[in-house]
Structure formats: C-alpha cells, structure tokens
Amino acid sequence: MAAACTSRTRQMMGLLRILRNFSQNERLLSTSVLRHNVASDGPPKFTPPSKPVIIDKTQKEASLRRFLSPEFIPPRQRTNPVKFSIERKDMIQRRKVLNIPEFYAGSILAVTMTDPHVNGNMNRFIGICIQRSGKGLGATFILRNVVDGQGVEICYELYSPRMRKIEVLKLEKRLDDNLMYLRDALPEYSTFNFDMQPVHYEITGDVPVNLLKVKMRPKPWSKRWERPKFNIKGIHFDLCLTPEMMEHAQKWAEPWRPYDMLKEYDTSSLEEHIFKEVQENLRK
Amino acid sequence: MYICNAPQTPECEHHWQRAGQHVRLDEADGRKGKETGRAPVIQCIRTHRTNTWWDEHLTEDNASFLKKVVTEEYKQQTTDKLNPLKDEPWPRHEWVEGSRRVGLVAVKLGMMPVWTKSGERHVVTMLQVQDCHVVKHLSKEEYEGHTAALIVGGKNVSPFHRPEGYLEVFRNAGVPPKQKLTTFCVSDNAIIKPGTPLYAAHFRPGQYVDVTAKTIGKGFQGVMKRWGFKGQPASHGQTKTHRRPGSLGPGGDPAKVFKGKKMPGRMGNIYDTTHGLKVWRVNTKYNILYVNGSVPGHRNCLVKVRDSILPTRLENNKNPPFPTFFADGDEEIPEDLYDQDMFQFGEPMAE
Numbered sequence: 198m199a200a201a202c203t204s205r206t207r208q209m210m211g212l213l214r215i216l217r218n219f220s221q222n223e224r225l226l227s228t229s230v231l232r233h234n235v236a237s238d239g240p241p242k243f244t245p246p247s248k249p250v251i252i253d254k255t256q257k258e259a260s261l262r263r264f265l266s267p268e269f270i271p272p273r274q275r276t277n278p279v280k281f282s283i284e285r286k287d288m289i290q291r292r293k294v295l296n297i298p299e300f301y302a303g304s305i306l307a308v309t310m311t312d313p314h315v316n317g318n319m320n321r322f323i324g325i326c327i328q329r330s331g332k333g334l335g336a337t338f339i340l341r342n343v344v345d346g347q348g349v350e351i352c353y354e355l356y357s358p359r360m361r362k363i364e365v366l367k368l369e370k371r372l373d374d375n376l377m378y379l380r381d382a383l384p385e386y387s388t389f390n391f392d393m394q395p396v397h398y399e400i401t402g403d404v405p406v407n408l409l410k411v412k413m414r415p416k417p418w419s420k421r422w423e424r425p426k427f428n429i430k431g432i433h434f435d436l437c438l439t440p441e442m443m444e445h446a447q448k449w450a451e452p453w454r455p456y457d458m459l460k461e462y463d464t465s466s467l468e469e470h471i472f473k474e475v476q477e478n479l480r481k
Numbered sequence: 482m483y484i485c486n487a488p489q490t491p492e493c494e495h496h497w498q499r500a501g502q503h504v505r506l507d508e509a510d511g512r513k514g515k516e517t518g519r520a521p522v523i524q525c526i527r528t529h530r531t532n533t534w535w536d537e538h539l540t541e542d543n544a545s546f547l548k549k550v551v552t553e554e555y556k557q558q559t560t561d562k563l564n565p566l567k568d569e570p571w572p573r574h575e576w577v578e579g580s581r582r583v584g585l586v587a588v589k590l591g592m593m594p595v596w597t598k599s600g601e602r603h604v605v606t607m608l609q610v611q612d613c614h615v616v617k618h619l620s621k622e623e624y625e626g627h628t629a630a631l632i633v634g635g636k637n638v639s640p641f642h643r644p645e646g647y648l649e650v651f652r653n654a655g656v657p658p659k660q661k662l663t664t665f666c667v668s669d670n671a672i673i674k675p676g677t678p679l680y681a682a683h684f685r686p687g688q689y690v691d692v693t694a695k696t697i698g699k700g701f702q703g704v705m706k707r708w709g710f711k712g713q714p715a716s717h718g719q720t721k722t723h724r725r726p727g728s729l730g731p732g733g734d735p736a737k738v739f740k741g742k743k744m745p746g747r748m749g750n751i752y753d754t755t756h757g758l759k760v761w762r763v764n765t766k767y768n769i770l771y772v773n774g775s776v777p778g779h780r781n782c783l784v785k786v787r788d789s790i791l792p793t794r795l796e797n798n799k800n801p802p803f804p805t806f807f808a809d810g811d812e813e814i815p816e817d818l819y820d821q822d823m824f825q826f827g828e829p830m831a832e
Contacts, residue, residue: 276780279767280590280607290826311600335594358824359600 264299268336303371309362327376343388368398372430381418382411425450535641555657574670576803582671584787586635596824610768613679628666634659661783671804681768682806686820689794693785694778698750708743763818
C-alpha cells in the first residue's frame with residue numbers, strides 16, 4: 198500500500214477522512230474512488246480495499262484534537278483517588294457501548310432517549326447545549342430549544358441507560374462556558390429546526406468559536422448578567438444597558454479573585470494522566 | 482498474682498509485667514528495660530510517667546529503622562493472616578434461621594449514581610473495607626451473659642502514637658493496630674478465630690444492612706438547625722426574635738422546665754445508625770460495598786456495617802456467607818457482583 202501512495206492517493210485519502218464523518222455511503226464512495234485512481238495509473242495493481250484503519254496510519258496522533266470530557270477531571274476534594282478511578286472504569290465501560298462525542302456549551306446536539314410513554318419508544322430532541330455540569334457518572338448537560346414559541350430546556354444525564362444516541366449536529370464553542378443567559382435573550386437565538394442536518398466539522402485543529410453577541414429582551418432578567426461574577430462576553434450589553442448601569446454593575450467586581458491562591462486548581466498533569474488512561478482503556 | 486520485688490516509694494509508679502512478655506523498644510531514657518529471654522520470673526519495672534513522644538529520644542537512624550521494621554512486620558502479619566486455615570481454624574457452621582453473624586468496619590469513600598434496568602436513578606454510598614480483621618473473641622460469660630461478642634478492627638494505623646494497652650490487644654491477635662474497634666453481638670455458631678481477615682464479599686448484593694457512624698460535627702447550634710423548630714416570622718413587628726425557641730413549657734403549675742427540653746447545644750459528632758440500606762453491588766477486587774442512599778459521617782470516616790435488624794428485611798438476608806466469606810480459594814467469585822435489578826454499564830442497550 199505504501200508503494201502505491203502517490204500524491205493523488207493522498208488527496209483521495211484526505212477526502213476519505215472527511216467523508217468518514219458521514220456514515221451513510223462510506224463503503225461505496227471509498228471503493229469507487231480507489232478504482233478510479235488505479236485505472237488512470239496504468240496496469241492495475243492489486244490494492245486491498247480501504248479500511249478505516251488507514252486513517253490512523255496516515256494521520257499522526259499528534260494532529261488529532263485531544264479532547265478529555267470535563268466530567269473525567271475529579272473535583273478538588275479530600276476523597277480517596279480509588280473512588281475516582283473506579284468511577285472512571287464504569288464511565289469507560291459505558292462509553293464502549295454508547296458513543297459520547299466531543300461537544301461544548303454552544304454546540305447543537307440531537308439526543309435520542311428511550312421513553313416508555315411514547316408510542317415508538319424513542320424520543321428525539323434537538324437543542325443547543327447551554328451547560329455541562331457534574332463530575333463522574335452523574336455528569337449532565339442541558340439542551341435548550343424553542344418549540345411552538347415555548348422555550349424548553351431538558352437536562353440529560355450522559356451515562357443514563359436510557360440514552361440511545363447523542364449526535365453532534367454542529368460542533369462549535371461560544372464566548373462563554375455557560376449560556377444560561379439565552380433564557381433572557383431574544384427567542385431567535387435559541388430556536389433550532391428539528392429537521393436540521395449535521396454540519397461537517399474537522400477532527401483536527403481547534404474548535405471553531407462563534408463570536409456571536411446575543412441581543413437581550415428588556416430587563417428584568419432572571420439573573421443580573423451584567424455583573425462581573427458571571428463574566429459573560431457573549432451578550433451585546435451596549436444595546437440594552439447604559440454605561441452608567443455597566444459602571445454600577447462593576448461595584449460587585451472582586452478584583453482580587455484571579456490572585457486568590459486557594460482557588461487555584463491546576464489540572465494539567467491530572468488531565469494528561471487521565472487522558473492517557475481513558476484512551477488506553479477505550480482501545481481495549 | 483503479681484509480686485513486686487522493688488521497694489515501694491510513693492513517688493514512682495510501677496509497671497507490672499507478666500512473665501514471658503518481651504518489650505521491643507529499647508529506649509535511651511531507660512523507661513523500659515529489655516527482658517532477657519523468656520524467664521519464668523515475675524518482675525516489676527519501675528516507670529516514670531513522662532510526656533515524650535516515641536522518637537524524641539531516638540536518633541534519626543533509629544527512628545527510621547523502627548518505622549521500616551514496623552511496616553515490614555505488619556505486612557508480614559497481614560500475609561500470614563490471609564490464609565487463616567493454616568493453623569487450628571475454628572469450626573465453621575451452617576447458617577440457621579435466627580443466627581447473627583459478624584459485621585465489618587469500612588471507610589466511607591463517596592457517593593455515586595446507580596440506575597436500575599428500568600431506568601430509575603438511585604444514589605449509592607461506596608464503603609471500602611480496608612484491612613478488616615477480627616481482633617478478639619468474648620464468650621457469653623465475659624461479655625454480658627446472653628450472647629457472645631467479636632471485636633473487629635478497621636483501618637491499619639501506626640503504633641507509635643497509641644498507648645501500650647491499646648496495642649496489646651492487637652499483639653495478642655497477631656494483627657497490625659487498627660484505627661477503629663467495634664463489638665458485634667454474635668450467635669455461638671458464628672464465632673471466628675481472632676486474626677481472620679474480613680472481606681467485602683461478606684455481604685452480597687440484594688442484602689440489607691445497617692450502617693453506624695459518627696455524624697459530622699456541627700458545633701454549637703441553635704434550636705432551629707438542631708431540633709427543627711420553626712422560629713418566628715422575619716417581619717411584622719418581631720423585635721429581635723427570629724430564631725429563638727420561644728416558650729420553654731407550661732406556666733405556674735409545674736413551675737419548672739422539664740428535663741430533656743430541646744435547647745441549643747452541641748450538634749453532631751455522635752453515633753447514629755441508618756437502617757435498611759440495600760447493597761447494590763460488591764467489588765471484590767478493591768473490597769467496596771455499594772450501599773443505597775446516604776450514610777452518616779464525612780468522607781473517609783470509619784463506619785460499622787452489619788446485617789439489618791429490620792423485621793421486614795429479614796427475608797432478603799437469608800443464606801449469607803456464614804460465618805463470613807473466607808478467601809481460601811474454594812469459591813471463585815467474579816470481580817464485580819451486581820444486584821439483579823441493577824443496570825451494568827458494560828451491557829448493550831437493554832430495555
């Protein structure tokens with residue numbers, strides 16, 4: 198296979214990588230592409246049919262995006278690390294059966310759950326993820342959508358046995374980790390069509406950041422989002438608040454917080470360790 | 482009967498020693514003399530009560546040597562006790578209706594969610610059984626006249642900061658010293674030889690247990706938090722009275738406050754039991770019990786676990802491993818034992 202690798206094949210392999218994300222016609226497309234390539238090169242050499250394994254060989258591990266789901270990182274507590282390692286084993290076991298993809302607050306997901314009260318047993322909901330919270334097996338995420346003018350938020354548990362499928366329709370990040378302010382924003386920012394098709398995303402490089410600044414409904418809001426404790430960058434404050442109100446909000450600023458050493462929690466070494474462990478066990 | 486040879490003086494205290502016991506520590510201040518061999522002579526050693534700690538008068542080398550020797554000795558003791566059958570085991574009986582067996586001492590690790598096969602979510606507490614050994618057996622007469630008792634010890638702990646009397650019990654059993662000792666009332670057919678290790682597989686999924694532990698200490702607390710009084714309204718004219726107990730009782734007839742009146746005081750840090758907790762899962766590799774609901778005590782505290790005494794739960798506790806689970810290698814137990822209703826994470830999408 199290495200001998201037959203021309204630049205043309207490399208391009209085709211690149212196409213293959215992108216097409217892999219669409220699981221529908223993978224086999225058909227790949228074989229037809231190869232046959233086309235071989236015919237133009239001259240006497241047909243026997244090339245084995247492409248398998249997804251090829252992607253790992255041509256693509257270096259280092260360029261694939263390293264993502265560790267935030268619920269794997271243990272909180273800063275005085276618990277025995279044995280407890281976390283055992284919980285991690287259970288989480289990895291569950292991930293081997295159910296594929297939990299990479300997603301962030303601001304990505305649009307479609308979740309299929311089993312529901313005994315529905316005729317066809319399955320219940321599909323699409324929404325924007327506004328928050329990911331919880332550590333370990335109790336990790337949850339909240340999806341928000343506006344259905345028939347009514348805003349609906351559903352909190353799903355990632356490791357619940359009722360989860361059937363989690364698809365990422367659009368992978369992107371926003372300016373904040375917590376998008377609870379969408380409740381007080383204009384409904385157009387939380388409406389997503391239930392027939393939305395998945396948008397292609399790269400598995401290498403950085404996640405695209407949506408620099409959208411959201412327009413808000415008139416005050417009062419459910420929370421005073423202008424206050425510095427929320428540290429929200431994704432709201433267009435100039436349109437809804439006067440500079441005096443912004444200054445007034447700064448009264449609740451706590452400028453010493455970034456220098457508070459007791460709040461420091463450096464997870465880099467922990468993360469690497471856990472990432473390696475998770476990758477190793479998932480491959481088994 | 483002990484006889485003292487030394488002249489009695491009112492100042493010094495005498496340290497009585499039974500013949501044959503040898504003292505390991507050879508300290509520079511001469512607090513305890515080293516006895517040579519096992520002479521059948523009853524000796525009396527004069528001691529002075531001094532407030533020193535174990536390595537105050539030792540050199541650094543001696544202190545580190547002692548630490549090393551002690552850890553090795555305890556490792557040796559634990560490995561010896563892994564197969565208690567090797568030397569004069571006590572007879573094992575079958576479980577009979579109405580017999581009571583030992584419990585365990587475990588460490589509370591934390592909590593996590595658990596799902597049933599129908600999708601209901603419950604919370605469980607993880608209790609890890611770390612170095613649990615039977616330390617002493619008290620017969621019916623020694624204990625109270627009705628039932629025999631077994632004293633069980635929990636987590637291993639260093640011997641250097643414990644008094645001699647405490648360490649003696651463990652030395653007799655041949656077991657490293659433990660942090661917590663509890664007594665379990667046990668029927669005569671369930672007695673176990675001191676020195677036997679106890680494992681988490683002693684309990685099986687589907688059983689019900691009672692867990693006793695010291696509750697988290699809250700310090701001096703007012704009457705609303707401690708006893709759940711309702712207090713007074715926040716507004717509508719209340720003068721400086723929002724969280725007070727109000728009246729202390731009836732008026733002129735008793736003309737006193739009855740004993741036991743609920744008042745502010747120290748709350749928590751007392752032993753409390755939660756009854757009827759279901760065991761969902763048992764991990765035999767790390768010796769962890771997954772027990773339903775919450776358990777008194779903070780994380781990493783030692784708890785006492787025993788079979789439930791609730792009359793409605795007696796059916797679930799039939800035919801347990803009796804008198805305890807022995808890790809001799811007779812039965813092959815899988816690493817994880819699950820309850821029937823529990824959803825196991827490796828299963829393909831059930832339901």
